[in-house]
Amino acid sequence: MCSSKGMIFNPKPLIPVRSVRPDQIERTLVEIHNQSRGQLQLLIIILPDFSGSYRTIKRICETELGIISQCCQPKQAQKCNKQYLENVSLKINVKAGGRNTVLLDALNKKIPLVSENPTIIFGADVTHPSPGEDSSPSIAAVVASMDWPEVTKYRGLVSAQTHRQELIQDLYKVVNDPQKGAVHSGMIR
Structure with a gap:
C-alpha cells in the first residue's frame, strides 16, 4: 500500500x-535494535494483544531506542x-518525513502573519x-513545523519525565560545559 502511495521501500x-x-x-525490541546496528528506519509491529503492549512498544522505541514505529x-x-x-500508510508517510x-x-x-514572516508553529x-x-x-512531547511557509510538515520529540509532572522538564535549558561554556540543550535548542 505504501508503494502505491509513492513511498519507496526496500522490498x-x-x-x-x-x-x-x-x-x-x-527484550526483543532491544535485540532488533542491536541486530540492525542502528540502520533500522521504521519498525512495523502487529500488536500481540490489547493489554498494554502499545504503550510498552512506544516507550521503548521512541524514548529509549530512537526507532520510528x-x-x-x-x-x-x-x-x-x-x-x-x-x-x-498515511501515518507511515508522515513518520518517515x-x-x-x-x-x-x-x-x-x-x-496572515504566518506567510509574512518565517514562522515555526x-x-x-x-x-x-x-x-x-x-x-x-x-x-x-513537543512538535514543531519544519517547512515554512507551508507549515504542514512537523517533527516531534518525546521524552520520559517524572511521574505526573505536568510542566515539561527538559523543554529548554542551558548547561555549563567545562570546555564549551554555556551549551543549549533540552527538547528545543
Whole structure:
C-alpha cells in the first residue's frame, strides 16, 4: 500500500519477521535494535494483544531506542482491509518525513502573519500513566513545523519525565560545559 502511495521501500526487510509473547517485547525490541546496528528506519509491529503492549512498544522505541514505529491492530492487519491499510500508510508517510496534505493558501503565501514572516508553529503536551500506575513516568512531547511557509510538515520529540509532572522538564535549558561554556540543550535548542 505504501508503494502505491509513492513511498519507496526496500522490498527485503532489514531484519527477519519475528513473533514474540507480550512479556518478551522489551527484550526483543532491544535485540532488533542491536541486530540492525542502528540502520533500522521504521519498525512495523502487529500488536500481540490489547493489554498494554502499545504503550510498552512506544516507550521503548521512541524514548529509549530512537526507532520510528507503526503499530497495527491484529484483527485489522489480518483482514488486509484497503481503507485500514491506506490509513496506516498515511501515518507511515508522515513518520518517515513525508507530507499528506498542503494548504493552498500556504503555498500561495496567503495566511496572515504566518506567510509574512518565517514562522515555526509549536505544540506540546504531557501524557500521564493510568490512575493507579505509580511507577510509570509521564511522557512529554513537543512538535514543531519544519517547512515554512507551508507549515504542514512537523517533527516531534518525546521524552520520559517524572511521574505526573505536568510542566515539561527538559523543554529548554542551558548547561555549563567545562570546555564549551554555556551549551543549549533540552527538547528545543
